[in-house]
Amino acid sequence: MFEDIQAAIPLGFILSFIIGPVFFVLLETSATKGFRAAVSFDLGVILADAIFILTAYFSSFQLLENLSNQPGLFVFGGVILLIYGVTTFFKNDPKENDKKIKISKNYLGLFVKGFLLNFINIGVLVFWLGIIIVVGPSLDNDPKRIVTFFSAMLAAYFVTDIFKILLAKQLKRKLTSKRIVLLKKGLGIILVICGLVLITKGFLPKDKLNIEKEIERIRK
Template identity: 75%
Template sequence: MLEDIQAAIPLGFLLSFMIGPVFFVLLETSAIKGFRAALSFDIGVIIADIIFILAAYFSSYQLLENLSNQPGLYVFGGVILLVYGITIFFKQGTKRPIDKPLKVKSNDYFSLFLKGFFLNFINIGVLVFWLGIIIIVGPSLDNEPVRIRVFFTTMLLSYFITDIFKILLAKQLKRKLTNNRIHLIKKGIGLILVVCGIVLIVKGFLPRDRFTIESGLEKIEGIRKAD
């Protein structure tokens, strides 16, 4: 059991630094709106991950293949990210605001929770990722429910604790933020979301043979054996 915990901690740490829309929006929320706002957003993200993990656990390898061969799901999620990113980008306008110290409005923590949840939930690639982890890690845990629960609970806790440190570090930037800098940051976040959306859409239009899971799992297994 202790070995399972030790194996899960570094994986959770690395997961926290996976570059994607959630990573950047979390840092932006912390820097602009503060610790509690970013924490609400992050809890929403983790709840979506828990739902994905449960779906992955009670699903099968066949579901993984079916999802991978449904490019429309990637296109759907990509379009949502694309539209959301474009909206954020153009909502800022082209005119820079007067450069003065930032004044933060009161936060709606439930809305931030929902924002984190849906931003993670619309990305079908996250579910495919967790399914892949279940398939790879399950046999090494002898497919024992207790060991699997301990592993993924530890992994998510490690992920969450690492995010808290990221939030605290990003919060330190708040003193240096002005309306002009916030304007640029939000435009940058909008562009990042647009790029992530385009990547998902392109992934949806790739040939089906590019979505086969066997090759990906073989590569991961090869890396594990090499280690």
């Protein structure tokens, strides 16, 4: 069991630094809304990951095959990210720069936001499916070892995020109203790019979406 935990911790650390929409929104939330707000958002993200892991564990290759035949799911997730990115970009009117921006700290809302932002990204489910398929055999497909491994992995992921949140929080002192608006516009552009990437995946030929072959190549 201890060896499984040791193997999971580095993966959790690496996972925390995978660049994606959640990564940037987490840092922006910490910098503009504070520590508790960012933790609330992050807990929502982790809940979505936990659901994805359970789905991946009980579905495995069958779900992979279905995902390969349903590229529309990538398009759907991409469109939602695209809309959210555009909304984020235009939400803050530059004319409001001279006014004090009221920062909302609706922790439940931030929790739901983190959950949905992660949940709509079908690529995250594909990622966890790949991890299950690659790691499962090395854990003898033992449910107890798998639970231990992924619990340790998510715990390492969360602890690493806490340090990221604390570092990003230091920027709060330097954030003027104008800089907050610019930060949110930059975040909006990043979300739009992520959405376009997902949409592009949805329009790729099916042979380009053959996830099983990619995972088999990783295993070799």
